[in-house]
Each structure stands twice: as structure tokens, then as C-alpha cells.
Amino acid sequence: MTDVLEVRNLYKRYGGLVATNGVNLSVRPGEMHAIIGPNGAGKTTLISQLQGMVRPDAGEIFIDGVNVTATPAHQRAGLGVARSFQIAxxxxxxxxxxxxxxxxxxxxxxxxxxxxxxxxxxxxxxxxxxxxxxxxxxxxxxxxxxxxxxxxxxxxxxxxxxxxxPKILLLDEPMAGMGKQDGQRMTQRLADLKGRYSMLLIEHDMAAVFSLADRLSVLVSGAIIKTGTADEIRNDPQVRAAYLGHG
Amino acid sequence: MADGASRPIRAALWPALVLIALLALAPALSIWLDDPFTVKIATRIVIFAIGAVALDLTLGYAGLVSLCQAAFFGVGGYVVGILAWHQANSEAVLAGWMGSSELALTLPLAFLVAGLFAAAVGAVSLRTGGPYFIMITLAFNQMLYYGAVALQKYGGDDGLQIINPLTLFGYDISNRYKFFYLALTMLLATVLLIDRLARSRFGVVLRAAAVNETRAIAVGVAPWPYRLVAFAITGALAGLAGALLAASQQFISPADMAWDRSGDFVVMTALGGVATVWGPIIGAAAFIFTELSLSSYMQHWQLPFGLIILAIVLLLRGGLAQLVDLARGAKKGGEAVHD
Structure with missing residues (x-):
């Protein structure tokens, strides 16, 4: 079965800053794929490129096998890309x-x-x-x-x-700024939606991410250093050094 | 709770219908006061109200400040004037057609031609946004203004007098009372049309994109074509209003297309309250009354007028329409105490 979302070798540079540095990523049908990474890793920039508000410098984006790299944002919405914004x-x-x-x-x-x-x-x-x-x-x-x-x-x-x-839900920190109770309720809600939608989730709340996601990718300085299940990510020494150690 | 049960008064249609019903009494008042000037003022209010209500689709609902409304208004006026001129002078307009002074034909034509002009202007102007949109519509207004000045054959700078009597379905409507009711019917039609448009799916897109274009695009709507259609409808209705003005005063001139007249339309709409269908009617009435009364006291009436507008805009963010909201809000507050 084709992946709902596939990203190949995506690059985006703002002046001297490489916001997206050769990202490869896929979301399988019905999967919840989470992206974690420290502040400034380029998570929101990545989502913006997937939605179509930001044009990548290089690389390709496929929705359901259709190359949408050059498709404007409003048409991508028509193809089934939905984004929730980090700032409402x-x-x-x-x-x-x-x-x-x-x-x-x-x-x-x-x-x-x-x-x-x-x-x-x-x-x-x-x-x-x-x-x-x-x-x-x-x-x-x-x-x-x-x-x-x-x-x-x-x-x-x-x-x-x-x-x-949507065919694919791009959720940009849906729990950001929420209190503990609201955050837990939102986690429960996303758990209820799991399996019914293919989702790409960016979230800072580690407990929520590890309980929800089928697979996780760790984004550091615009590049994905590791993709795997919750356990694989938790136990990866490189990830611990780059990210989890600080949390 | 039913859908739309708590619709705020600002969005309601009935205040506009009440205002139109009140305006309908103007001829009676005119006869009672034995003052023919009253119905002339009322006609002017109605005509400018059509232009202001129409502008609200672009300004209030779509959130685009256009300074080209007077130009489309003038285009409509010139359509009526030029076609009547050709008939009076027995000179063919095109392909042997001698023009017409029949408003049943020339009013729809004025509507169409002004709409086409607006579509062309909009197609270019809407490529820009914000202050650039204001500037480019202003530039188009001046282009069309000088275009009218250059029409030497039709009076040029001096304007165009309509010498033959205008008819509607063959009946002479030079009677000012009859003409008033014709204009009032057009205002009613404009109000009903704009109200329907604002509530339709089309209107939802305009209103959503006016406030948050990013959101509109994210759910899959590119606002450009909708804005263009709104701009063309606004221009077409301005043309209809201009045609009525030309018919009512048997005269149209480039002065009716000057850019400050476009500013007047924006003031009328904003003064009354944007994104309501009835605010611009109040705005047009207030504008014309104030202009009239202040200009009889002093030559530089714009100065106190400007101060009045400033006060209204600063104190009532929603225009005069907000006075009603405030009055209702006070009443509601009183009720809440008893709950």
C-alpha cells in the first residue's frame, strides 16, 4: 500500500540557516507518526512545507503517491492535507x-x-x-x-x-500551552482518533508522544537522526545524547 | 439551541427594511411641508446609499478598501447620458443603433458596463493587497476620471447634459416622486442582494478571507476569484447608482467621478458601520445631511465634518450601527441583574 505521505530529500535554507536538511519521512495509512526535536530543530518549517505555505528548495513531497511539491497550499487541502496551527x-x-x-x-x-x-x-x-x-x-x-x-x-x-x-492530518503541537488537564484530554482525544486518520504529530509533551505514536522521528538541526518505535527511540544512544538527555 | 438563534442585530436584515420604509415617507413629507427640495435630498440619499451598500460587499465583508467606487459610479452615469445624447442627436452609437433614453434598457446596460470595468480593474488590482490595493484602485479611479474629461464629444470637463426626457417602459418619469420610488426600489433590490450574498457560501469565503486569509487557504480556498466577483458586483451596482444620479439630475460630469467622491463612499460606509446592510444607508443619510447643513453655514464645511467623522470612528468602532448595539447591550445588562 502506498504511504499517505512521503517526503524525499527535502531541503530548505533561510540565508545561512539550514531549516530542513535532507529530510526523508513517511506516514503509512492509519499511522500516527510523531516528530520530536529540540526548539529550533525546524519542525514547524517542515509542516509548513508539507502543507504548501512554504516552498522547499529541493526534494519532493508525495500525497497518496501524487507529487505535490509544486502544488499550492489551497489545492493540497483539496487533495486531503489538513493542518492544525501551533498558534491558533x-x-x-x-x-x-x-x-x-x-x-x-x-x-x-x-x-x-x-x-x-x-x-x-x-x-x-x-x-x-x-x-x-x-x-x-x-x-x-x-x-x-x-x-x-x-x-x-x-x-x-x-x-x-x-x-x-483529511487523508493526512498535520498537527503542529496540539497540546502547546495547555494546562495539565486540558493536555490529558487532548491526548485522549487523539488516542480516540488513532487508526481512523493518518497523522503527523509534532509535540513537546514527551509522555503524550511516547504513548500515542506508532513511530517517531527525531529532528535535530533540520535533519532526522533516527526513526523508529517508541522503545527504539527511547533506547537509542544518539537520540539520548542529542535530545532526551536535556529533557 | 437552534442555528442562528442568537444572530446579532448587526447582521440582521430588518433594520435596513425599516430604514427603507422610513425613506418611503419622504414624498409625503415633501408634500406636507410643501418643500420639493425634501424629495430631492431623499433621492440623493437613496442613490448614494445604493453605492455605499454595494461598496460594503467589498469594504465591509471582503475587507478591501477600494478608492475606485466613484469611477464606476460615473461610468454608469455616462452610459445613460451618452445613450440619451445619441438619441437626441440622431447619431448612431454603433451598427446603426441610435441610442436610447429608455431606462428599462439603459439602467441594466449601465449596471453591465460598470461591472465589466470593475472586473477589469479588479483583475489587476487584486493582485496586490493592503495599502497597495488602495493606491492602485485610486490610480484606476483617476484614469477613468481623466478618461471622462477627455470625452470632448460628450462635454469633456463641463459634463454632459441630458436634454431629452427619460422614460421607463415608455412612461415619462421626470416626475420627481415617481423617480424617487424607482430609486428606492433599486435600493431595496440592492439591500436584498447584498444580504443574500453576505450569508451565502460566497459570502462566507469573503468574510473568512477578510479576517484570516491563511486559514482560508489552509482549508482549501484561494480567495482571489471570489474577491474579483465581489469587486465586479460592487462596481456594477455603483454603475446603477450613477445611472440613477445622471437620470435624476439630467446631467453627469467628471466631477461625479473625482477620487474624493470615492473617499466619500468609503466614509459613508464606514460611518454607518461596515459589514451590515443597513449601516451604509444611515451613513449615506448622515453624510448628505451633514454636508448640506454644514455647507450652508460655512464654505470650509469639510473641517468640522472631518472632526465629526473622527469622533465617530474613534468613539464607535463599529460606526453609527454600533449605537444600536450599545443601547441593546445596556438593556441586556439591566435584564441580567434580575436573573
Whole structure:
């Protein structure tokens, strides 16, 4: 079976800084693949290249076997790439449901529909409600994004990504800045989604990552120094030296 | 909780319908006061309200500040003026067609031609963003303005007088009351159209991309084509308003296309409250009233007018429409005490 996501020899350089240094990576269908690495290792830059907001200097990216290296971000979303942002990227006036419905709408082809009220279209609302429930935000369905707490905003990021019915979920630190309880709830939620979605997860919370991920890759200075199961990573001397030792 | 149950008043349609109903009383008031000037002012308010409500699709919902609205307004006016001129002078416009003073034909034409101009201007301008978009729409406004000045055949700098009586479906509508209701019907149609557009999937894209383009792209929507269509619709409706102005004063001139007039439209829309369909109607009325009353007191009426606008923008971030929100908010607060 083809990998849902495959990255070959990806390079990205900002002036003298090599942000991505020959990354090879794959996500198998239904797999949760986590990327860990110290601050400044280039994790968010990598996600941005996979989503299409940042163009790599060299290398190739495949989604479901299709080369998308030159495909713009909005078309990649159409091919099934969904990204949750590390810093919540929302629309303050839109309710939780509005956000999810917008993501559903975007997947249904063009939006040159001028007459019917979008907030009454069940074809948008039903899948949107489902995504919001799956992200655990059902109680806040009609709250505008501006009224949400930090943790709820992270949940909404997840709800939007789920509403896109993605082939691959790119989750950029979904637990970042959350309190202990919220973080544990989010971990549980991701565990529930495991197997139903192929996911690439960036996360700092080591306990969460080691309990969730099928495979992990360790990113240091833009390069992946090791990919393996949780146990393999935990016991790898190179990884311990480069990263875990400091944690 | 039902969907949309707690829709805020800002997004509601009914205040616009109330305003239009109030405007509909203007001819009665005019007769009662025995002052024909009243209905003339009301007609002017209605015409500029069409332009301001239309601009709100681009400015308020899509978040793009265009300084080209007056140019499209003028294009619409010139379509009506030029076609009437050709009929009066029995000179063919093209392929033996002698022009027309029939508004049932020339109003839709003004709408279409202005829309095409707007589509062309938008296709170029929307490649830029932010302050560059403002500057490039301003540049296009001036291009079209000087284009009108260069129309020597149609009066050039002096403007174009419409000498033959204009008709609607064959009926003479030089009666100012009849004409007022024609313009008011067009305002009603504009309000209904913009309200539907803003709530449709199309409107969702405009509103989302106005606030957070990154998010729109991330879920798979590139906003450019939607913005272009919005810009063209805004321009087409401006053309319709300009056509009505030309018809109401039997005259159109490059002065109606000057760039400061484009600024006036932005002020009207922002003054009343962007991203509502009724704010720009209030804005247009407030603008024209203030212009009229201040200019009768002093020559440099723009100075106090500017100060008034500053005060409103600084104190009421949502424009005059926010006064209603504030009043309701105070009431709500009072109720909460009893809960």
C-alpha cells in the first residue's frame, strides 16, 4: 500500500540557516507518526512545507503517491492535507460551528453559490457538527471564537482539520500551552482518533508522544537522526545524547 | 439551541427594511411641508446609499478598501447620458443603433458596463493587497476620471447634459416622486442582494478571507476569484447608482467621478458601520445631511465634518450601527441583574 505521505530529500535554507536538511519521512495509512526535536530543530518549517505555505528548495513531497511539491497550499487541502496551527489561526466573529462548516464547504468544490444561506445548509452543518463533537467542543458549538479559552481554541483547530475529511492530518503541537488537564484530554482525544486518520504529530509533551505514536522521528538541526518505535527511540544512544538527555 | 438563534442585530436584515420604509415617507413629507427640495435630498440619499451598500460587499465583508467606487459610479452615469445624447442627436452609437433614453434598457446596460470595468480593474488590482490595493484602485479611479474629461464629444470637463426626457417602459418619469420610488426600489433590490450574498457560501469565503486569509487557504480556498466577483458586483451596482444620479439630475460630469467622491463612499460606509446592510444607508443619510447643513453655514464645511467623522470612528468602532448595539447591550445588562 502506498504511504499517505512521503517526503524525499527535502531541503530548505533561510540565508545561512539550514531549516530542513535532507529530510526523508513517511506516514503509512492509519499511522500516527510523531516528530520530536529540540526548539529550533525546524519542525514547524517542515509542516509548513508539507502543507504548501512554504516552498522547499529541493526534494519532493508525495500525497497518496501524487507529487505535490509544486502544488499550492489551497489545492493540497483539496487533495486531503489538513493542518492544525501551533498558534491558533481563527476568525474571531465566526462561531465554532461556522469554522467547521467553512472547512466542509471548502471540500465541496467551488463556493460560487450566491443565494442559499450557508448557515442553514444541512449538507455543511451535519458534518461540521460531527467534527466539532469529535474534537470535544460540542458544548461550545455556537460560541464565537473570540470567547474561547486557549485550550478550546486548540480543540477548534483540531475540529477544523477533522471537518476537512483529511487523508493526512498535520498537527503542529496540539497540546502547546495547555494546562495539565486540558493536555490529558487532548491526548485522549487523539488516542480516540488513532487508526481512523493518518497523522503527523509534532509535540513537546514527551509522555503524550511516547504513548500515542506508532513511530517517531527525531529532528535535530533540520535533519532526522533516527526513526523508529517508541522503545527504539527511547533506547537509542544518539537520540539520548542529542535530545532526551536535556529533557 | 437552534442555528442562528442568537444572530446579532448587526447582521440582521430588518433594520435596513425599516430604514427603507422610513425613506418611503419622504414624498409625503415633501408634500406636507410643501418643500420639493425634501424629495430631492431623499433621492440623493437613496442613490448614494445604493453605492455605499454595494461598496460594503467589498469594504465591509471582503475587507478591501477600494478608492475606485466613484469611477464606476460615473461610468454608469455616462452610459445613460451618452445613450440619451445619441438619441437626441440622431447619431448612431454603433451598427446603426441610435441610442436610447429608455431606462428599462439603459439602467441594466449601465449596471453591465460598470461591472465589466470593475472586473477589469479588479483583475489587476487584486493582485496586490493592503495599502497597495488602495493606491492602485485610486490610480484606476483617476484614469477613468481623466478618461471622462477627455470625452470632448460628450462635454469633456463641463459634463454632459441630458436634454431629452427619460422614460421607463415608455412612461415619462421626470416626475420627481415617481423617480424617487424607482430609486428606492433599486435600493431595496440592492439591500436584498447584498444580504443574500453576505450569508451565502460566497459570502462566507469573503468574510473568512477578510479576517484570516491563511486559514482560508489552509482549508482549501484561494480567495482571489471570489474577491474579483465581489469587486465586479460592487462596481456594477455603483454603475446603477450613477445611472440613477445622471437620470435624476439630467446631467453627469467628471466631477461625479473625482477620487474624493470615492473617499466619500468609503466614509459613508464606514460611518454607518461596515459589514451590515443597513449601516451604509444611515451613513449615506448622515453624510448628505451633514454636508448640506454644514455647507450652508460655512464654505470650509469639510473641517468640522472631518472632526465629526473622527469622533465617530474613534468613539464607535463599529460606526453609527454600533449605537444600536450599545443601547441593546445596556438593556441586556439591566435584564441580567434580575436573573
Amino acid at each position: 489561526s481563527l476568525i474571531p466573529d465566526f462561531s465554532v460551528l461556522d469554522h467547521a462548516a467553512f472547512a466542509v464547504q471548502a471540500q465541496l468544490g467551488h463556493s460560487f453559490r450566491f443565494w442559499r444561506r450557508a448557515d442553514r445548509e444541512e449538507i455543511l452543518l451535519a458534518p461540521a457538527r460531527e467534527a466539532v463533537e469529535a474534537a470535544g467542543l460540542g458544548a461550545r458549538m455556537h460560541s464565537p471564537a473570540r470567547d474561547l479559552s486557549h485550550g478550546e481554541r486548540r480543540q477548534l483547530e483540531l475540529a477544523i482539520a477533522l471537518a476537512q475529511r
